[in-house]
Amino acid sequence: MDGFLGLSLEIGFLCVVGSVVLAFVRLVKGPSLQDRVVALDFMTVAIVAFCGLAAVRYATPAFLDVGLVLALVGFLATVALARFAERSTVRNRKESRDE
Amino acid sequence: MNSIILRAGTRYLAGLLLVFSIYMTLRGHNEPGGGFIGGLTGATGFVLYAIACGTQDARAALRVLPQTIAIWGLGIALAAGLFAALFGDALFTGQWLFIGATEDDKGLPLSSVLVFDIGVYLVVFGSILTLVFAMEEEI
Amino acid sequence: MSWLLALPVVIPFLTAVFAFLTRQSPLGRWVSVGGSTVLLVASIVLMNAVLREGVIAGQMGQWPAPFGITLVADLLSAVMVLITAIVAVAVSIYAIADVDEGMERLGYHALFNMLIAGVVGAFITGDLFNLYVWFEVMLIASFGLLVLGGRPEQIDGGVKYVALNLVSTIMFLTGIGLLYGMTGTLNMADLASAVDTADQRLLTVIAVLFMIAFGVKAAVFPLFFWLPASYHTPAFAVSAVFAGLLTKVGVYALLRTFTLIFDHDTAFTHTILLWVAGLTMVVGVLGAAAQTDMRKILSFHIVSQIGYMILGLALLTPLAILGAVFYLVHHIIVKANLFLIAGVAQRIAGSTELARIGGLYKSAPFLAILFLVPAFSLAGFPPLSGFWAKFLLVKAALDDQGWIIAGIALAVGLLTIYSMTKIWAQAFWEPHPDGVEPTLSTLSSRDRAAMLVPIAGLAALTVFIGVMPDPFVEFARASAEQLLDPSAYIAAVLGDQP
């Protein structure tokens, strides 16, 4: 794929991947449990965008299906981890702050 | 989980996930999807339900024991394979019925393969819920 | 024809489904017994067909090989299925007495039948990836059965069992991926010729990977740790079926793949196997000698005796393979039976720890006789099945001028005698430390029948094989021939395909 669309797709990929990398840095740094989860959540959404880009790039709408599923279920992990954070902190406040 | 927001969202999402999961299952033979993906998605709906409203409510909504669903799924998948015996074919030979088929168009396909995929769906759905409900209750 | 092959896999699954749906009532256990019996009938029919018509293959879904999944039964597969069915019948009857209602409600019978389904599937499939799937069915069912009951030592044993078996499973999967990446096929008969055009050096590497993956399943040195760590912990019916069948699936897989697919550099691979065989025999038997619990002793002996079967494969002569097949069949019957007997000992004498029991010879002579048969068979005394098994392998080793390995096999046989007599002396001859006289009459009549009938049946089979070995030897010879010259197998699977 070339032309303007091709170029913008390359830029799009670069940006999305770049944002994932930035999120990864946050994930590594933490410091709070929630920071890491938020970073992971952000990555999930970025993957949806990636799917959209891939669908265009390879002219394959099938990739949108990947995004579709992820958009629906991706947040479940966030919810579960948030619940973990809340509940485990009730048990041990100090511990989860340091996670 | 005593979150009003989550519970309210779950009302829509759980249903949405279920409907979506069936959609994914039925289209699986021709586009990405299928019984696994469907079952996993459907289960996610009830997992969310269980997280938001507790397993008691989720079990009540499901009405049937999840392990029963799973084992029925296995039975259905097996039956889909055994169905071929009626036609003298080998185990898991796909049997197709094309409703309103014409020269060019295959019409509306009904097949043992689809039944198999539904079995797969039920197995995955039931199994994951068996596991998640039990874990939620033990912890 | 394909249904002959499909039914042995289908029946236990159907049984599992029904057993699960009836798990809350006593019906469940009868479903299990009935299902196993039907399986036995099906496997007899299959065996009959294989004897009459040679190797038979069936294409599932009617897709031609190597594209679809082929189920194949040669003599080895057929006999393994048959033995599995026999053990299944025996254990499902035994379970009536041994498995409590709590376990039944949690789906014991369903899990058990799924395990059997997995074992049968593994024996009968002609597809490498499908073999992986059956391995997994078997493995995960065994996980469940192993920890059913939830006593802490079960959990502990379970952790080790699960951890190590998962590693093996993943290596197997990796191996399949790599082999597919080299040859582009998964059908084992097709692989037999496809590997010829592949890079032979690389193939050896893959062969070693498979050897290790199956080696863990088969519990050979130095990959057997999971077995002695766990086999003494679950219900007796469970450990009996584990002891009888699970490691044999690994041995079967080794036998199958290292005669059909990986026979390109036997000087290397089978020499490794020979070393493995020797070390496995010795380390296992020494392990047994160090134990003081009946089931632990028996568990280590599984390891030791797997060594004999590997020895047969390693020598790769017709007689050696014959011996390995004979040993395989004999060992399943005998070892399962010994674990069942240990269960009776536990029930009537209160333990399997040798120091804490005794007096069984005096007060339970019938049990004593039932123990002696498999125990002496395991130790290789004539005229029991184990004698012929040992005889054939030692003869094969001597014929092949494997003096040292033959010596090891014989010496290990002696140490096996030592272990068996240790159990005998301490559990049967020695008086019970608490002064009680354990008798079978403490069992309810239902339990007595449920426990002793299968034990007696298996013991009778052991004696029968021992006294009338000829048909079995003939059979083993024929299956060894099929293994060493797989052309019939390949032709049955691929037909006129290239």
Place this chain on the structure above:
Amino acid sequence: MNAFGLNIILAVAWVGFTGSVSLTGLISGFVIGYGALWLIQPLIGTSSYFRRVTAWIKLIIMFHYELIVSSLEVAFDILTPRHRARPALIEVPLDVKTDTGILLVTNLISLTPGTLSIDVSEDRKTLLVHAMFADDPDALRKSLKDGMERWVIDAVEGS
């Protein structure tokens, strides 16, 4: 049987008529059915249905407007070296009653950058919001109530 359900039935009927089983078919059926219902509105008395659809459209448009504007605001803060944010946790009284309404309000508040719904109190009367630019909490409260909540009430709970 409310009007929405009727509309769905019409859509399905449309699919049946055309024989094209696809999402496109279904949606075109829905739109056509909507038109049909609107025409026969006096006959079946479904005026609130149409009013609400209008409110929904307004909600969607206003939401996107808010989303873009406040996104730019936040983006600006991210891209400039100094932190302009004046974060605070504030409580907003809630008038919206139904679950759906609460969900919509909180979601939309969360989706517009600068504000994040943290939690709804047990009695459903107050919403805890984290605001990024909370120099004037009262003004913020008012804008949330008159903006997002009003639109939602119109769309969901209006009669």
Place this chain on the structure above:
Amino acid sequence: MSEIIAGGLIILGGVFAVIGGLGLLRMPDVLIRMHASTKIGTLSTGLILAGCAVVFASPDIVIRAVAIMLFILLTAPIGAHMMGRSVVSTGVPLWKHEDVPQNEVEQKLMEEHDVPQVSNKS
């Protein structure tokens, strides 16, 4: 023309994605980072999907793109709410600008959840 629009949307989406990522990285506390990531991430994905819809320009794809957006709009805030709630209830230290003093709500929460000293550096 549609290619230009699509390309523009995609680039814009990409830029927002990076901004979201940057926000996640450099905003001072977790709640503010969530402002950046949840919303801007959503926006960025929406833009890219819009571009996608424009390229394919078939109802099928448009519906799918819209569905994805709807799903994200439905789920992302719920996730954010759960996270935010856990931040507050577990007492993760929050950043405070000196211009905005701690209000009653915050003080109440601090006591309720045993929050350590709220940091106050910029």
Place this chain on the structure above:
Amino acid sequence: MEFLFAITIGVLVASSVYLMLSNHLLRFIFGLVLISNAANLTIFVAGRLTDGAPPLIPEGADAPLGDIANALPQALVLTAIVIGFGLFAFAIVLVFRAWTSLNSLTPDDMRLAEPEEAHK
């Protein structure tokens, strides 16, 4: 490309082996997830990589147009992922049980099945 991902798989394997050796069950679980992923990826890579052409047959065609990705390894990987999930699910429950009934997550301290010999 395969080369690149073979290296990636190597790193995954190495990390997971280290984690599995760590004598802590939670780390073991982490390692298990990683090594399962590595195995799945191995099959995928061994089936060769093709970008941008999913194994789908377009409407109206009888067979795929042009080169598409190898479908078989995809099916195998799918199967392997689901099986891996089943194994993982059991493993994590087992770890949980180990903690509640043995009160330990360090398997080397679990000596119920194989008690330490009292030295004679």
Place this chain on the structure above:
Amino acid sequence: MAGGFPTETRGNGLTGTVPILFAAALFAYFVSMVPTIAATDIIRVSIPWVPSLGIEFAFLVDGLSLTFSLLISGIGTLVLLYSNTYLAGHPQYARFALFLTAFMVSMLGLVLADDLILLFVFWELTTITSYMLIGFSHESKKSRRNALQALFVTGAGGLAFLAGLILLAAVSGTTSISGIIAQGDALKEHAMYLPILILLLAGTFTKSAQAPFHFWLPNAMAAPTPVSAFLHSATMVKAGIYVMARMHPAMSGTDVWLWTLTIFGAVTAIFASLLALRQTDLKQALAYTTLMALGTLTLFLGQESGYAMTAFATFLVVHSLYKASLFLVVGCIDLSTGTRETDQLAGLGRLMPITAVAAALAALSMAGFPPFLGFIGKELKYAGALAVASEPVLVAGAALLSNSLMLAVAGVVAFRPFWRGTVPSGQSPREAPWQMWAGPIILASLGALFGIYPDLLQTTLINPTVISLTGEVEEAKELKLWAGFNIPLILSIATFVLGLLIYARHVQLRALLARVFAALPNLDNGWDGFLDGFKNFAKLQTAFVQNGKLSSYLFATFLTIAAGILLTLVYTGMPFIDVDLSDVEWKHASIALLTISGAILALFTNSRIAGIAALGVVGIGIALIFIVFSAPDVAITQLLVETLIVVLVSVVMLRLPSLPKAEFRLGHAALSVAMGVAVSLTLIAVVSSPLELRLTDYFEATSWPEAYGRNIVNVILVDFRALDTFGEIAVVVIAALSAYALLRTTRKGGQS
């Protein structure tokens, strides 16, 4: 057992009578064969048993086997008769009779078998049944120990024996014994002759308790006395002798054969006689004289001359008769007085006259006095010894010494208790019931009968036996009481003199011997040491290998894998590796890097949440790989599963403690890297050559036309490979049920 004979002397009813009648019938049956065999005919029956291995159910009756059979069944009958009273009312008598009868039948099978493998079967059966008999008093620790010892020693020999038999069969091309013998000298010239001989002798020497494998035999006295009588007279220990005799025609005549048998036999004979003299327990003393007899028999078998063979045949019968008789007598004494210690026995002759007579008759035969068969046996011994080609003086000397000692022992056992002193206080001995004295009397009388009428034995058994032994090369020498005034007679006289001297001084000698043997290493104690050592070694090894630590198990497993792959790579030479990075896009590289970074984060973090998040990153990375490389179905599944994994872990972690800080382990790190390298290298090598796409091509071509599906992956899953998928969903169900069971299982009653 002490305190007199059982009050219930009628025996054990049917369980007692049936075996006696059975044994008697067998004896009668063998007697009926005597005329045939005496006419130097043989009887052979054979039916195929394991034709596929050429093994037959073949039996051969010739002189040798008939002699043995008669002894076994005859003595067996008497022993059973005796036991029925001896153990009257014993709760486990039925088992005893069963084992004893089984033992007798096994022994008969052993001596009649004409097939190597069949012979071995019976050989092992005698081992098993004797194990059960020796351990009959199983509640005593000593019994159990000694039974194990006997089993272990003879079992060990048996295994060597088996190896020998297998080699012998392989070399001869047949398992038929008569077939092998018919092959003449071929075997002796075969390269495998020596190994075969060594292995066979290892079996026979242990079974017939040749020094230094003798230690188990006296310990086997733990068995009830009738068992000892049976085992040590005609059976068990003679099994080894029998086999050497049987193989004599095929294997004797070489230097190895000659010297091995001669030396072992002579040493055993002398050594055992000295030990016999040392004993104070009557049964022990008899046990050692058995050893002496076995040594002597072995010594004869080493030779080839007709004298030696005749001596062998005669002494075999002699010994069986008197030894069985004496053991039974000792049993009577034991039951009657409650002791078997010589010091505590005296003056029994008047109170137990019949027993005393039986003892005297047997002892005289044993001591070699005329006109007993023992005398003839002894004469032949000397004649045989002198006929030895190489070292006649040495052999004769050994024979002289052992015979003298034997005479002394006979006195100690059968003379002293009856005819000297008075009954000690506290004992009230009385005569044994007839069932118990019948055996000794009959056996002892036979010794006298054959002594007086040697022809009776000569024609019926000795001649045919010698033919069996020599293969008709040598003729049997004539048995006669008076063979003229010759060197053997002189030696006989010397024996009497020396023997009587020893008897007169035996108490002092015993003390001396006790000191000497105390200084010698004791193999019986050695056995305990060996067993302890073995157990300790086993424990040590097992503690090392199976140390109970999962981390060691995993380390060993991974080490095996890594070493297996890497060493094989080295062994085979590195396969072709194609490093092709030309088609790598930055996207691929960054996805790979992301995945790797996730893995490394999971590796190093001490935070559980970071760990889970890292797994999530890896999952995302892998999903991206699936997306980029055209696998949408897989990518969806991967993401769904990854999500569920996070959910499950987060649920479980609610109850788990946080991660401890990980310490860096260099060994682990090295192994991990090795594993990674191994997998990477192999995979790279695999993908360096092109892939055959036959299967995929077929799927692509048929997916729509034949399976009506456009998503090829799904069609493979639900149609082409539906069985895989079925198995897979079975795994999922089972996993769920298993996990459910595991979660619920510890609740009370096993169910919620």
